[in-house]
Amino acid sequence: xxxxxxxxxxxxxxxxxxxxxxxxxxxxxxxxxxxxxxxxxxxxxxxxxxxxxxxxxxxxxxxxxxxxxxxxxxxxxxxxxxxxxxxxxxxxxxxxxxxxxxxxxxxxxxxxxxxx
Amino acid sequence: xxxxxxxxxxxxxxxxxxxxxxxxxxxxxxxxxxxxxxxxxxxxxxxxxxxxxxxxxxxxxxxxxxxxxxxxxxxxxxxxxxxxxxxxxxxxxxxxxxxxxxxxxxxxxxxxxx
Numbered sequence: 464x465x466x467x468x469x470x471x472x473x474x475x476x477x478x479x480x481x482x483x484x485x486x487x488x489x490x491x492x493x494x495x496x497x498x499x500x501x502x503x504x505x506x507x508x509x510x511x512x513x514x515x516x517x518x519x520x521x522x523x524x525x526x527x528x529x530x531x532x533x534x535x536x537x538x539x540x541x542x543x544x545x546x547x548x549x550x551x552x553x554x555x556x557x558x559x560x561x562x563x564x565x566x567x568x569x570x571x572x573x574x575x576x577x578x579x
Numbered sequence: 580x581x582x583x584x585x586x587x588x589x590x591x592x593x594x595x596x597x598x599x600x601x602x603x604x605x606x607x608x609x610x611x612x613x614x615x616x617x618x619x620x621x622x623x624x625x626x627x628x629x630x631x632x633x634x635x636x637x638x639x640x641x642x643x644x645x646x647x648x649x650x651x652x653x654x655x656x657x658x659x660x661x662x663x664x665x666x667x668x669x670x671x672x673x674x675x676x677x678x679x680x681x682x683x684x685x686x687x688x689x690x691x692x693x
Contacts, residue, residue, distance in 0.1 A: 467622065505685050506623075567625050
């Protein structure tokens with residue numbers, strides 16, 4: 464596997480279900496991100512992890528719970544979601560580290576989530 | 580706060596024709612600027628970026644963009660489009676202290692006709 468992979472690619476869940484999205488990066492990066500992409504809306508940054516520490520939570524509802532066990536893996540745990548949470552969830556990674564330089568973000572293909 | 584506007588939701592051009600996609604940003608200082616492309620079913624791929632220096636930047640796949648401070652714009656151009664350029668294009672702005680928190684525009688969907 465190369466780059467950033469995400470599983471599953473598609474997920475349909477009911478409002479009472481609990482599911483998890485998985486992201487894995489094979490680039491040796493130290494920063495990982497979750498984004499939400501909804502139709503006709505800008506890409507929304509949800510969470511940022513740098514060296515496994517959460518450095519950004521963009522006012523995301525608690526029904527979304529991220530987990531970063533190591534620099535290569537990122538999870539998004541989902542529970543009691545709402546239909547308006549249906550979207551494409553994108554994971555990205557970057558070199559991370561120093562705040563004095565910018566590092567390109569590499570994106571995975573996304574998980575298409577539908578909440579019924 | 581930083582923001583990005585992409586005024587064109589959908590653009591259709593003929594194969595071989597030139598292309599310009601518009602992007603306007605709002606930021607208190609000189610920002611970091613980016614163009615990403617998203618093909619159907621794929622994640623975003625970086626086309627090019629501007630940090631400083633030469634205001635005309637070259638990217639992959641024959642794309643270029645020009646930073647115009649006076650107009651707060653960072654328009655993407657390509658002299659001759661190919662059918663494979665059909666995709667969604669996103670402009671993004673990041674703060675110039677490099678904390679990698681990007682703000683994206685709503686995107687422009689590009690359709691290529693034969």
